[in-house]
Amino acid sequence: MDKHTMHVLQDVSEHKEAIIQKVRQQIQQEPFPSEPKWTYRAVTIMITCSILLFIAWQAAQPLDQLATEVTDEEKILTFTDLFQTEVEGTATTYSQYFQLADQLNQRENIKFYAPLQGFKAMQEVATTMGDAVHLIDPENLPFKANIQEVYAVTSDMKDGSLQKQFQFSYKEKSLTGVDLQYVHFTVTNVASNPLANREITENIESIEGSNLKNVGINFINPMYYREMTPELGFVYMYYNYDEAAKRIFHMTTRANEFYTYYNGYVYHIGYQLNGDRQKVQEKMTSIVREFILGD
Protein backbone atom coordinates (compact mmCIF):
# COMPACT_ATOMS: atom_id res chain seq x y z
CA MET A 1 0.00 0.00 0.00
CA ASP A 2 1.36 3.44 -0.91
CA LYS A 3 1.58 6.34 1.46
CA HIS A 4 -1.94 7.27 2.41
CA THR A 5 -3.36 10.01 4.58
CA MET A 6 -6.89 9.74 5.84
CA HIS A 7 -9.20 12.27 4.31
CA VAL A 8 -10.22 13.81 7.65
CA LEU A 9 -6.58 14.13 8.65
CA GLN A 10 -5.30 15.80 5.51
CA ASP A 11 -5.55 19.27 6.99
CA VAL A 12 -5.43 19.24 10.76
CA SER A 13 -4.15 22.78 11.18
CA GLU A 14 -7.43 23.96 12.73
CA HIS A 15 -7.35 21.16 15.27
CA LYS A 16 -3.70 21.91 15.99
CA GLU A 17 -4.51 25.55 16.64
CA ALA A 18 -7.46 24.61 18.84
CA ILE A 19 -5.33 22.23 20.92
CA ILE A 20 -2.54 24.77 21.38
CA GLN A 21 -5.02 27.48 22.34
CA LYS A 22 -6.73 25.22 24.88
CA VAL A 23 -3.42 24.17 26.43
CA ARG A 24 -2.33 27.81 26.69
CA GLN A 25 -5.62 28.79 28.29
CA GLN A 26 -5.51 25.95 30.77
CA ILE A 27 -1.94 26.72 31.77
CA GLN A 28 -2.77 30.38 32.21
CA GLN A 29 -5.76 29.52 34.36
CA GLU A 30 -3.80 27.10 36.51
CA PRO A 31 -0.28 28.43 36.52
CA PHE A 32 2.39 25.92 37.43
CA PRO A 33 5.54 28.03 37.59
CA SER A 34 9.01 26.68 38.17
CA GLU A 35 10.02 25.71 41.70
CA PRO A 36 11.86 28.84 42.94
CA LYS A 37 9.32 31.21 41.41
CA TRP A 38 6.51 29.12 42.80
CA THR A 39 7.92 29.38 46.32
CA TYR A 40 8.36 33.15 46.12
CA ARG A 41 4.95 33.65 44.61
CA ALA A 42 3.25 31.46 47.18
CA VAL A 43 4.93 33.31 50.05
CA THR A 44 4.08 36.68 48.52
CA ILE A 45 0.46 35.69 47.96
CA MET A 46 0.15 34.34 51.50
CA ILE A 47 1.58 37.50 53.06
CA THR A 48 -0.62 39.73 50.92
CA CYS A 49 -3.73 37.70 51.72
CA SER A 50 -2.92 37.69 55.42
CA ILE A 51 -2.55 41.48 55.48
CA LEU A 52 -5.75 42.00 53.53
CA LEU A 53 -7.68 39.57 55.71
CA PHE A 54 -6.36 41.21 58.86
CA ILE A 55 -7.42 44.66 57.63
CA ALA A 56 -10.83 43.34 56.58
CA TRP A 57 -11.29 41.56 59.89
CA GLN A 58 -10.37 44.66 61.89
CA ALA A 59 -12.69 46.81 59.84
CA ALA A 60 -15.57 44.39 60.33
CA GLN A 61 -15.20 44.05 64.12
CA PRO A 62 -16.71 46.46 66.64
CA LEU A 63 -13.95 47.98 68.79
CA ASP A 64 -15.00 46.19 71.96
CA GLN A 65 -14.59 42.84 70.26
CA LEU A 66 -11.14 43.44 68.80
CA ALA A 67 -9.47 41.97 71.80
CA THR A 68 -11.41 38.72 71.77
CA GLU A 69 -9.40 35.63 71.08
CA VAL A 70 -9.78 33.37 68.09
CA THR A 71 -12.44 30.79 68.78
CA ASP A 72 -11.68 27.10 68.68
CA GLU A 73 -14.06 26.64 65.75
CA GLU A 74 -11.72 28.57 63.46
CA LYS A 75 -8.77 26.35 64.21
CA ILE A 76 -8.07 23.74 61.55
CA LEU A 77 -7.09 20.52 63.23
CA THR A 78 -4.10 18.51 62.03
CA PHE A 79 -3.61 14.77 61.89
CA THR A 80 -1.77 14.73 65.23
CA ASP A 81 -4.52 16.83 66.85
CA LEU A 82 -7.10 14.30 65.73
CA PHE A 83 -5.39 10.94 66.16
CA GLN A 84 -3.69 11.07 69.51
CA THR A 85 -4.13 7.52 70.77
CA GLU A 86 -1.86 4.92 69.27
CA VAL A 87 -3.18 1.39 69.71
CA GLU A 88 -2.14 -2.15 68.92
CA GLY A 89 -2.78 -3.49 65.45
CA THR A 90 -2.48 -6.83 63.74
CA ALA A 91 -2.29 -6.24 60.01
CA THR A 92 -3.02 -3.67 57.35
CA THR A 93 -5.68 -3.79 54.66
CA TYR A 94 -5.19 -3.58 50.90
CA SER A 95 -6.82 -4.70 47.69
CA GLN A 96 -5.98 -8.31 47.01
CA TYR A 97 -6.36 -7.71 43.30
CA PHE A 98 -4.17 -4.66 43.04
CA GLN A 99 -1.54 -5.47 45.66
CA LEU A 100 1.02 -6.15 42.93
CA ALA A 101 0.40 -2.73 41.49
CA ASP A 102 0.22 -0.55 44.63
CA GLN A 103 2.26 -2.76 47.01
CA LEU A 104 0.18 -1.62 49.96
CA ASN A 105 0.64 -5.08 51.40
CA GLN A 106 4.31 -4.23 51.99
CA ARG A 107 4.43 -1.40 54.48
CA GLU A 108 7.00 -0.55 57.10
CA ASN A 109 6.91 1.14 60.51
CA ILE A 110 3.15 0.76 60.76
CA LYS A 111 1.23 2.65 63.43
CA PHE A 112 -2.44 2.17 64.26
CA TYR A 113 -4.64 4.78 65.92
CA ALA A 114 -7.89 4.48 67.79
CA PRO A 115 -10.74 5.28 65.39
CA LEU A 116 -12.75 8.49 65.77
CA GLN A 117 -16.49 8.20 66.07
CA GLY A 118 -19.18 10.25 64.38
CA PHE A 119 -19.68 12.16 61.15
CA LYS A 120 -18.22 15.36 62.62
CA ALA A 121 -14.93 13.57 63.29
CA MET A 122 -14.99 12.19 59.74
CA GLN A 123 -15.44 15.74 58.43
CA GLU A 124 -12.50 16.98 60.51
CA VAL A 125 -10.27 14.24 59.12
CA ALA A 126 -11.47 14.89 55.57
CA THR A 127 -10.52 18.56 56.00
CA THR A 128 -6.90 17.56 56.64
CA MET A 129 -6.86 15.86 53.24
CA GLY A 130 -7.66 18.94 51.19
CA ASP A 131 -9.63 18.09 48.09
CA ALA A 132 -8.97 14.35 48.20
CA VAL A 133 -12.15 13.40 50.02
CA HIS A 134 -15.73 14.63 49.63
CA LEU A 135 -17.64 12.95 52.42
CA ILE A 136 -21.04 11.52 51.65
CA ASP A 137 -23.83 12.68 53.92
CA PRO A 138 -25.18 9.53 55.63
CA GLU A 139 -28.67 10.60 54.54
CA ASN A 140 -27.63 10.10 50.93
CA LEU A 141 -26.51 6.50 51.37
CA PRO A 142 -28.79 3.66 50.23
CA PHE A 143 -29.04 2.33 53.80
CA LYS A 144 -29.36 3.65 57.32
CA ALA A 145 -25.93 3.69 58.96
CA ASN A 146 -25.96 3.70 62.75
CA ILE A 147 -22.15 3.84 62.95
CA GLN A 148 -19.89 6.39 61.28
CA GLU A 149 -16.21 6.22 62.12
CA VAL A 150 -12.81 6.89 60.67
CA TYR A 151 -9.64 4.84 61.09
CA ALA A 152 -6.05 5.93 60.54
CA VAL A 153 -3.02 3.77 59.92
CA THR A 154 0.34 5.27 59.04
CA SER A 155 3.53 3.83 57.62
CA ASP A 156 6.78 5.03 56.02
CA MET A 157 7.15 5.34 52.28
CA LYS A 158 10.38 4.51 50.48
CA ASP A 159 11.40 8.17 50.32
CA GLY A 160 10.92 8.48 54.08
CA SER A 161 7.68 10.46 53.89
CA LEU A 162 4.61 9.47 55.85
CA GLN A 163 1.95 7.34 54.23
CA LYS A 164 -1.48 7.81 55.77
CA GLN A 165 -4.31 5.41 55.22
CA PHE A 166 -7.81 6.45 56.27
CA GLN A 167 -10.86 4.26 56.32
CA PHE A 168 -14.13 6.20 56.37
CA SER A 169 -16.74 3.69 57.48
CA TYR A 170 -20.51 3.80 57.42
CA LYS A 171 -22.07 0.73 59.03
CA GLU A 172 -25.34 -0.69 60.14
CA LYS A 173 -24.29 -2.70 63.15
CA SER A 174 -26.61 -5.13 64.88
CA LEU A 175 -27.10 -5.14 68.62
CA THR A 176 -24.83 -8.16 68.79
CA GLY A 177 -22.03 -6.28 67.03
CA VAL A 178 -22.37 -7.78 63.56
CA ASP A 179 -21.83 -5.46 60.56
CA LEU A 180 -25.10 -6.08 58.71
CA GLN A 181 -24.52 -3.56 55.96
CA TYR A 182 -21.53 -1.32 55.31
CA VAL A 183 -19.56 0.93 53.01
CA HIS A 184 -15.86 1.58 53.66
CA PHE A 185 -13.95 4.22 51.74
CA THR A 186 -10.23 3.56 52.18
CA VAL A 187 -7.94 6.35 50.98
CA THR A 188 -4.14 6.10 50.94
CA ASN A 189 -1.55 8.55 49.65
CA VAL A 190 0.93 6.86 47.31
CA ALA A 191 4.13 7.89 45.54
CA SER A 192 3.02 6.88 42.06
CA ASN A 193 -0.01 5.81 40.06
CA PRO A 194 -0.34 2.02 40.42
CA LEU A 195 -2.63 1.90 37.37
CA ALA A 196 -0.02 3.55 35.14
CA ASN A 197 1.77 0.27 34.60
CA ARG A 198 -0.27 -1.18 31.79
CA GLU A 199 1.45 -4.54 31.92
CA ILE A 200 0.41 -5.10 35.53
CA THR A 201 -3.14 -3.78 35.09
CA GLU A 202 -3.65 -5.90 31.99
CA ASN A 203 -2.46 -8.94 33.93
CA ILE A 204 -4.89 -8.13 36.73
CA GLU A 205 -7.74 -7.64 34.27
CA SER A 206 -7.01 -11.00 32.73
CA ILE A 207 -7.25 -12.96 36.01
CA GLU A 208 -9.73 -15.69 35.26
CA GLY A 209 -13.12 -15.07 36.81
CA SER A 210 -12.02 -11.71 38.24
CA ASN A 211 -15.04 -10.03 36.70
CA LEU A 212 -13.33 -6.63 36.75
CA LYS A 213 -15.12 -3.82 34.97
CA ASN A 214 -13.74 -0.39 34.22
CA VAL A 215 -16.54 2.00 35.15
CA GLY A 216 -14.36 5.16 35.05
CA ILE A 217 -14.31 7.99 37.57
CA ASN A 218 -14.55 10.56 34.83
CA PHE A 219 -13.90 11.03 31.13
CA ILE A 220 -10.33 9.83 31.24
CA ASN A 221 -9.45 8.16 34.55
CA PRO A 222 -10.20 4.47 34.97
CA MET A 223 -11.93 2.99 38.00
CA TYR A 224 -12.32 -0.74 38.43
CA TYR A 225 -15.42 -2.36 39.86
CA ARG A 226 -15.51 -5.97 40.96
CA GLU A 227 -18.67 -7.67 41.97
CA MET A 228 -18.53 -9.92 45.01
CA THR A 229 -17.55 -13.45 43.98
CA PRO A 230 -18.13 -15.84 46.89
CA GLU A 231 -16.67 -18.77 44.98
CA LEU A 232 -13.26 -17.16 44.34
CA GLY A 233 -10.34 -17.00 46.74
CA PHE A 234 -10.01 -13.20 46.72
CA VAL A 235 -11.20 -11.54 49.89
CA TYR A 236 -12.00 -8.01 51.00
CA MET A 237 -10.41 -6.62 54.15
CA TYR A 238 -11.37 -3.69 56.35
CA TYR A 239 -10.38 -2.37 59.76
CA ASN A 240 -12.44 -2.92 62.87
CA TYR A 241 -11.77 -1.93 66.47
CA ASP A 242 -11.79 -4.01 69.61
CA GLU A 243 -12.62 -1.41 72.22
CA ALA A 244 -11.96 -3.73 75.17
CA ALA A 245 -8.51 -4.79 74.00
CA LYS A 246 -7.70 -1.37 72.48
CA ARG A 247 -6.66 -3.09 69.33
CA ILE A 248 -7.25 -2.65 65.58
CA PHE A 249 -7.85 -5.85 63.72
CA HIS A 250 -8.89 -6.49 60.17
CA MET A 251 -12.07 -8.20 59.10
CA THR A 252 -11.69 -10.58 56.19
CA THR A 253 -14.82 -11.03 54.16
CA ARG A 254 -16.21 -10.72 50.67
CA ALA A 255 -17.63 -7.52 49.25
CA ASN A 256 -18.28 -5.56 46.10
CA GLU A 257 -15.23 -3.39 45.47
CA PHE A 258 -14.14 -0.27 43.62
CA TYR A 259 -10.48 0.55 43.06
CA THR A 260 -8.88 3.59 41.48
CA TYR A 261 -6.09 6.13 41.68
CA TYR A 262 -6.66 9.88 41.53
CA ASN A 263 -4.35 12.83 42.23
CA GLY A 264 -1.89 11.03 44.49
CA TYR A 265 -4.33 8.77 46.31
CA VAL A 266 -5.43 5.17 45.96
CA TYR A 267 -9.15 4.75 46.62
CA HIS A 268 -10.37 1.30 47.59
CA ILE A 269 -14.04 1.05 48.44
CA GLY A 270 -15.87 -2.03 49.65
CA TYR A 271 -19.58 -2.42 50.29
CA GLN A 272 -22.14 -5.01 51.21
CA LEU A 273 -25.70 -3.73 51.00
CA ASN A 274 -29.13 -5.22 50.77
CA GLY A 275 -31.49 -4.49 47.89
CA ASP A 276 -31.55 -4.86 44.13
CA ARG A 277 -27.96 -5.67 43.13
CA GLN A 278 -27.98 -3.65 39.93
CA LYS A 279 -29.63 -0.57 41.43
CA VAL A 280 -27.31 -0.61 44.43
CA GLN A 281 -24.30 -0.88 42.15
CA GLU A 282 -25.42 2.09 40.05
CA LYS A 283 -26.05 4.16 43.15
CA MET A 284 -22.69 3.20 44.65
CA THR A 285 -20.82 4.03 41.43
CA SER A 286 -22.28 7.49 41.55
CA ILE A 287 -21.53 7.86 45.29
CA VAL A 288 -17.92 6.76 44.84
CA ARG A 289 -17.40 9.25 42.00
CA GLU A 290 -18.83 11.98 44.21
CA PHE A 291 -16.59 10.92 47.11
CA ILE A 292 -13.52 11.27 44.89
CA LEU A 293 -14.39 14.22 42.67
CA GLY A 294 -16.99 16.17 44.62
CA ASP A 295 -20.20 17.48 43.11
Place this chain on the structure above:
Amino acid sequence: MSDNEKLEQLMAIHTEQLFRIAFYYTKDLQIAEDIVQDVFIKFYHQKQYEERGEMKAYLARMTINKCKDYLKSWAYRKITFQHKFFTKQKSVLQESLILQDEQALLDEAILRLPIKQREAIVYFYLEEMTIKEIPELLAIPEGTVKSRLKKGKELLKVDLQHIEWEVLFHG
Protein backbone atom coordinates in the same frame (compact mmCIF):
# COMPACT_ATOMS: atom_id res chain seq x y z
CA MET B 1 14.41 28.64 27.62
CA SER B 2 11.43 28.79 30.01
CA ASP B 3 9.06 25.87 30.55
CA ASN B 4 6.35 27.66 28.61
CA GLU B 5 8.66 28.26 25.67
CA LYS B 6 9.71 24.61 25.67
CA LEU B 7 6.08 23.54 25.72
CA GLU B 8 5.28 25.90 22.85
CA GLN B 9 8.12 24.42 20.86
CA LEU B 10 6.97 20.87 21.57
CA MET B 11 3.40 21.66 20.64
CA ALA B 12 4.51 23.26 17.39
CA ILE B 13 6.46 20.15 16.45
CA HIS B 14 4.34 17.26 17.71
CA THR B 15 0.68 18.31 17.88
CA GLU B 16 -0.27 17.17 14.38
CA GLN B 17 1.19 13.69 14.73
CA LEU B 18 -0.25 13.17 18.21
CA PHE B 19 -3.64 14.34 16.98
CA ARG B 20 -3.53 11.82 14.13
CA ILE B 21 -2.53 9.05 16.55
CA ALA B 22 -5.38 9.92 18.91
CA PHE B 23 -7.82 9.87 16.01
CA TYR B 24 -6.69 6.41 14.85
CA TYR B 25 -7.75 5.07 18.25
CA THR B 26 -10.80 7.16 19.13
CA LYS B 27 -12.18 7.79 15.59
CA ASP B 28 -13.48 11.10 16.92
CA LEU B 29 -11.87 14.43 16.09
CA GLN B 30 -13.17 16.25 19.14
CA ILE B 31 -12.10 13.54 21.56
CA ALA B 32 -8.72 13.33 19.84
CA GLU B 33 -8.31 17.07 20.47
CA ASP B 34 -9.19 16.65 24.15
CA ILE B 35 -6.76 13.77 24.57
CA VAL B 36 -3.82 15.59 22.98
CA GLN B 37 -4.58 18.67 25.05
CA ASP B 38 -4.58 16.50 28.16
CA VAL B 39 -1.26 14.91 27.17
CA PHE B 40 0.48 18.28 26.83
CA ILE B 41 -0.89 19.57 30.12
CA LYS B 42 0.12 16.41 31.93
CA PHE B 43 3.54 16.56 30.34
CA TYR B 44 3.93 20.22 31.30
CA HIS B 45 3.15 19.43 34.92
CA GLN B 46 5.60 16.53 35.00
CA LYS B 47 8.42 19.02 34.39
CA GLN B 48 10.98 16.48 33.29
CA TYR B 49 11.82 17.69 29.82
CA GLU B 50 15.56 17.13 29.99
CA GLU B 51 15.29 13.60 31.33
CA ARG B 52 13.33 12.26 28.39
CA GLY B 53 15.27 10.53 25.65
CA GLU B 54 13.14 10.24 22.56
CA MET B 55 10.58 12.98 23.00
CA LYS B 56 8.49 12.06 19.97
CA ALA B 57 8.14 8.44 21.08
CA TYR B 58 7.50 9.44 24.70
CA LEU B 59 4.66 11.80 23.79
CA ALA B 60 3.25 9.22 21.38
CA ARG B 61 3.22 6.60 24.14
CA MET B 62 1.49 9.02 26.51
CA THR B 63 -1.13 9.66 23.83
CA ILE B 64 -1.62 5.96 23.14
CA ASN B 65 -2.05 5.22 26.85
CA LYS B 66 -4.59 8.01 27.23
CA CYS B 67 -6.47 6.72 24.19
CA LYS B 68 -6.54 3.20 25.57
CA ASP B 69 -7.75 4.50 28.93
CA TYR B 70 -10.47 6.35 27.08
CA LEU B 71 -11.45 3.24 25.10
CA LYS B 72 -11.87 1.40 28.39
CA SER B 73 -13.84 4.21 30.02
CA TRP B 74 -17.55 4.22 30.71
CA ALA B 75 -17.90 7.36 28.58
CA TYR B 76 -16.64 5.54 25.49
CA ARG B 77 -18.77 2.49 26.16
CA LYS B 78 -21.79 4.73 26.38
CA ILE B 79 -20.94 6.28 23.02
CA THR B 80 -20.36 2.83 21.49
CA PHE B 81 -23.71 1.68 22.79
CA GLN B 82 -25.46 4.70 21.32
CA HIS B 83 -23.61 4.16 18.05
CA LYS B 84 -24.80 0.54 17.86
CA PHE B 85 -28.31 1.63 18.71
CA PHE B 86 -28.45 4.05 15.81
CA THR B 87 -26.54 1.89 13.32
CA LYS B 88 -29.64 1.01 11.33
CA GLN B 89 -30.54 4.62 10.69
CA LYS B 90 -26.96 5.39 9.74
CA SER B 91 -26.63 2.53 7.30
CA VAL B 92 -29.73 3.66 5.44
CA LEU B 93 -28.23 7.10 5.13
CA GLN B 94 -24.94 5.66 3.97
CA GLU B 95 -26.59 3.67 1.24
CA SER B 96 -28.01 6.84 -0.18
CA LEU B 97 -24.55 8.27 -0.58
CA ILE B 98 -23.70 6.90 -3.95
CA LEU B 99 -20.50 8.70 -4.55
CA GLN B 100 -17.74 7.73 -2.22
CA ASP B 101 -14.19 7.61 -3.46
CA GLU B 102 -11.69 4.88 -2.83
CA GLN B 103 -9.73 6.96 -0.37
CA ALA B 104 -12.73 7.45 1.89
CA LEU B 105 -13.63 3.78 1.70
CA LEU B 106 -10.10 2.82 2.63
CA ASP B 107 -10.15 5.25 5.58
CA GLU B 108 -13.32 3.69 6.88
CA ALA B 109 -12.02 0.18 6.40
CA ILE B 110 -8.83 0.99 8.34
CA LEU B 111 -10.84 2.49 11.17
CA ARG B 112 -13.04 -0.62 11.24
CA LEU B 113 -10.03 -2.88 11.87
CA PRO B 114 -9.57 -4.34 15.36
CA ILE B 115 -7.34 -2.10 17.44
CA LYS B 116 -4.23 -4.33 17.29
CA GLN B 117 -4.23 -4.65 13.52
CA ARG B 118 -5.25 -1.01 13.13
CA GLU B 119 -2.25 0.12 15.17
CA ALA B 120 0.17 -1.83 13.01
CA ILE B 121 -1.37 -0.62 9.74
CA VAL B 122 -1.55 3.06 10.64
CA TYR B 123 1.93 3.30 12.06
CA PHE B 124 3.52 1.46 9.16
CA TYR B 125 1.57 2.81 6.21
CA LEU B 126 0.11 6.10 7.38
CA GLU B 127 2.77 7.32 9.79
CA GLU B 128 5.54 5.62 7.78
CA MET B 129 7.31 4.23 10.83
CA THR B 130 9.81 1.44 10.32
CA ILE B 131 9.38 -2.15 11.45
CA LYS B 132 11.99 -1.39 14.14
CA GLU B 133 10.22 1.71 15.46
CA ILE B 134 6.74 0.24 15.89
CA PRO B 135 7.68 -2.50 18.41
CA GLU B 136 9.44 0.12 20.56
CA LEU B 137 6.43 2.37 20.51
CA LEU B 138 3.91 -0.34 21.31
CA ALA B 139 6.20 -2.40 23.58
CA ILE B 140 5.58 -5.61 21.64
CA PRO B 141 7.95 -7.95 19.76
CA GLU B 142 8.88 -7.24 16.14
CA GLY B 143 7.41 -10.56 15.03
CA THR B 144 4.05 -9.58 16.53
CA VAL B 145 4.08 -6.33 14.58
CA LYS B 146 4.76 -8.22 11.35
CA SER B 147 1.98 -10.72 11.97
CA ARG B 148 -0.46 -7.94 12.87
CA LEU B 149 0.45 -6.11 9.68
CA LYS B 150 -0.15 -9.25 7.66
CA LYS B 151 -3.44 -9.95 9.38
CA GLY B 152 -4.47 -6.30 9.02
CA LYS B 153 -3.84 -6.37 5.29
CA GLU B 154 -5.80 -9.57 4.96
CA LEU B 155 -8.75 -8.10 6.83
CA LEU B 156 -8.64 -4.98 4.67
CA LYS B 157 -8.57 -7.13 1.56
CA VAL B 158 -11.65 -9.02 2.66
CA ASP B 159 -13.42 -5.85 3.72
CA LEU B 160 -12.72 -4.13 0.44
CA GLN B 161 -12.88 -7.03 -1.97
CA HIS B 162 -15.95 -5.69 -3.74
CA ILE B 163 -14.06 -2.68 -5.04
CA GLU B 164 -11.35 -2.44 -7.66
CA TRP B 165 -8.29 -1.05 -6.01
CA GLU B 166 -5.84 1.53 -7.08
CA VAL B 167 -4.52 2.68 -3.75
CA LEU B 168 -4.28 -0.66 -1.98
CA PHE B 169 -1.79 -3.46 -2.42
CA HIS B 170 0.32 -1.76 -5.05
CA GLY B 171 2.99 -0.58 -2.68
